[in-house]
Amino acid sequence: xxxxxxxxxxxxxxxxxxxxxxxxxxxxxxxxxxxxxxxxxxxxxxxxxxxxxxxxxxxxxxxxxxxxxxxxxxxxxxxxxxxxxxxxxxxxxxxxxxxxxxxxxxxxxxxxxxxxxxxxxxxxxxxxxxxxxxxxxxxxxxxxxxxxxxxxxxxxxxxxxxxxxxxxxxxxxxxxxxxxxxxxxxxxxxxxxxxxxxxxxxxxxxxxxxxxxxxxxxxxxxxxxxxxxxxxxxxxxxxxxxxxxxxxxxxxxxxxxxxxxxxxxxxxxxxxxxxxxxxxxxxxxxxxxxxxxxxxxxxxxxxxxxxxxxxxxxxxxxxxxxxxxxxxxxxxxxxxxxxxxxxxxxxxxxxxxxxxxxxxxxxxxxxxxxxxxxxxxxxxxxxxxxxxxxxxxxxxxxxxxxxxxxxxxxxxxxxxxxxxxxxxxxxxxxxxxxxxxxxxxxxxxxxxxxxxxxxxxxxxxxxxxxxxxxxxxxxxxxxxxxxxxxxxxxxxxxxx
Numbered sequence: 001x002x003x004x005x006x007x008x009x010x011x012x013x014x015x016x017x018x019x020x021x022x023x024x025x026x027x028x029x030x031x032x033x034x035x036x037x038x039x040x041x042x043x044x045x046x047x048x049x050x051x052x053x054x055x056x057x058x059x060x061x062x063x064x065x066x067x068x069x070x071x072x073x074x075x076x077x078x079x080x081x082x083x084x085x086x087x088x089x090x091x092x093x094x095x096x097x098x099x100x101x102x103x104x105x106x107x108x109x110x111x112x113x114x115x116x117x118x119x120x121x122x123x124x125x126x127x128x129x130x131x132x133x134x135x136x137x138x139x140x141x142x143x144x145x146x147x148x149x150x151x152x153x154x155x156x157x158x159x160x161x162x163x164x165x166x167x168x169x170x171x172x173x174x175x176x177x178x179x180x181x182x183x184x185x186x187x188x189x190x191x192x193x194x195x196x197x198x199x200x201x202x203x204x205x206x207x208x209x210x211x212x213x214x215x216x217x218x219x220x221x222x223x224x225x226x227x228x229x230x231x232x233x234x235x236x237x238x239x240x241x242x243x244x245x246x247x248x249x250x251x252x253x254x255x256x257x258x259x260x261x262x263x264x265x266x267x268x269x270x271x272x273x274x275x276x277x278x279x280x281x282x283x284x285x286x287x288x289x290x291x292x293x294x295x296x297x298x299x300x301x302x303x304x305x306x307x308x309x310x311x312x313x314x315x316x317x318x319x320x321x322x323x324x325x326x327x328x329x330x331x332x333x334x335x336x337x338x339x340x341x342x343x344x345x346x347x348x349x350x351x352x353x354x355x356x357x358x359x360x361x362x363x364x365x366x367x368x369x370x371x372x373x374x375x376x377x378x379x380x381x382x383x384x385x386x387x388x389x390x391x392x393x394x395x396x397x398x399x400x401x402x403x404x405x406x407x408x409x410x411x412x413x414x415x416x417x418x419x420x421x422x423x424x425x426x427x428x429x430x431x432x433x434x435x436x437x438x439x440x441x442x443x444x445x446x447x448x449x450x451x452x453x454x455x456x457x458x459x460x461x462x463x464x465x466x467x468x469x470x471x472x473x474x475x476x477x478x479x480x481x482x483x484x485x486x487x488x489x490x491x492x493x494x495x496x
Contacts, residue, residue: 040155095111174225307343331397340413353385369385
């Protein structure tokens with residue numbers, strides 16, 4: 001049997017880094033970890049190929065080669081999903097679909113031949129068994145949570161790693177918190193499920209043996225959901241492995257703000273090779289935090305927490321939201337000031353949306369406030385509900401935020417605020433690559449000669465080169481990030 005795994009295309013988004021990737025001659029930030037893992041669940045005698053539409057094209061001959069086309073996607077990839085499904089239908093090849101998009105909206109894809117919903121460790125074996133017996137059903141679902149000990153290694157040889165800037169890996173699923181706007185708990189539960197340290201090291205060895213050296217993103221929804229296991233089992237094993245391998249990877253992940261409460265945890269994460277964390281800050285408005293049940297962020301000095309994490313050697317990327325019922329017209333300036341003072345350079349600010357499966361979706365549905373239009377990209381000026389604030393005021397205020405924080409002057413001010421206090425860990429021994437040198441040269445031309453930010457660019461480059469040479473590569477990277485962020489928001493503003 002021939003199975004073609006297809007990963008649909010992402011539109012240009014904030015976290016897609018499409019404009020930044022051109023500087024380092026890469027085509028995508030991350031490979032499709034879900035499909036690579038599904039490939040590891042397929043029988044050994046199945047012929048497998050993978051086409052990631054973010055790095056290559058899908059040809060009719062690819063589809064016709066397959067007995068089945070497997071598709072996995074998130075909501076933001078919906079448009080590309082439709083195109084792939086239509087092509088498969090036109091060519092008479094059956095489709096098998098799973099992942100967050102299809103699990104959340106199974107009724108929206110009648111053209112799919114087989115839906116493998118929820119977690120693949122539970123539902124894919126049922127489909128494969130029925131397929132072998134010649135009687136596969138259309139829908140496979142489960143109300144159980146998978147044991148991650150059964151999750152196989154991703155099949156890395158299905159992709160060309162040179163096309164990606166960062167590899168990815170998963171240690172845990174689920175989050176102990178229950179924020180109203182987040183669908184993680186409906187998809188993966190509130191009790192974090194984790195892999196053992198041995199299993200995690202086995203996966204890292206496979207990635208290392210594949211030849212990869214560089215960034216590795218732990219895609220966990222909240223990496224620190226089980227602090228005790230991290231401190232006493234996983235991080236010590238990671239530290240030992242990284243030292244033995246001479247620090248071939250630089251790790252980044254997602255955590256909650258209560259990371260700042262545990263000095264030992266931050267120390268061990270940095271020692272293990274973590275240098276970046278994404279944290280959902282959401283809002284400085286306490287009333288809005290209460291409204292959305294963001295209990296972990298309440299009653300604390302959020303800027304002090306961010307600064308503390310930065311001082312331990314972790315760059316903080318932050319997620320922010322406007323459009324809560326409790327927001328008023330003062331939220332826009334408040335959020336601008338918070339972001340500038342915190343030194344969070346990569347600040348993803350989005351309008352509130354209500355994904356299916358969330359408490360927010362259920363509440364707004366009961367209030368009759370839902371509308372069509374959830375794109376999965378909360379930085380594209382779209383909302384799928386009627387806000388309490390006048391919509392034009394909200395959209396204009398949101399536009400003011402992103403225009404301000406990503407204007408060259410304010411953006412480079414924020415970079416300096418961050419870098420002046422940041423103390424990077426010096427354990428990672430990843431060598432400078434030709435692509436990184438090329439990225440610097442491209443940035444000198446695109447940003448330093450032709451960019452409207454050229455004055456601020458050169459001030460940062462020269463300051464970091466002579467005053468803080470230890471952060472010079474990061475200064476170049478953040479300059480390129482700023483170019484990408486400005487382009488993304490300009491594009492989104494033009495489309496509304």
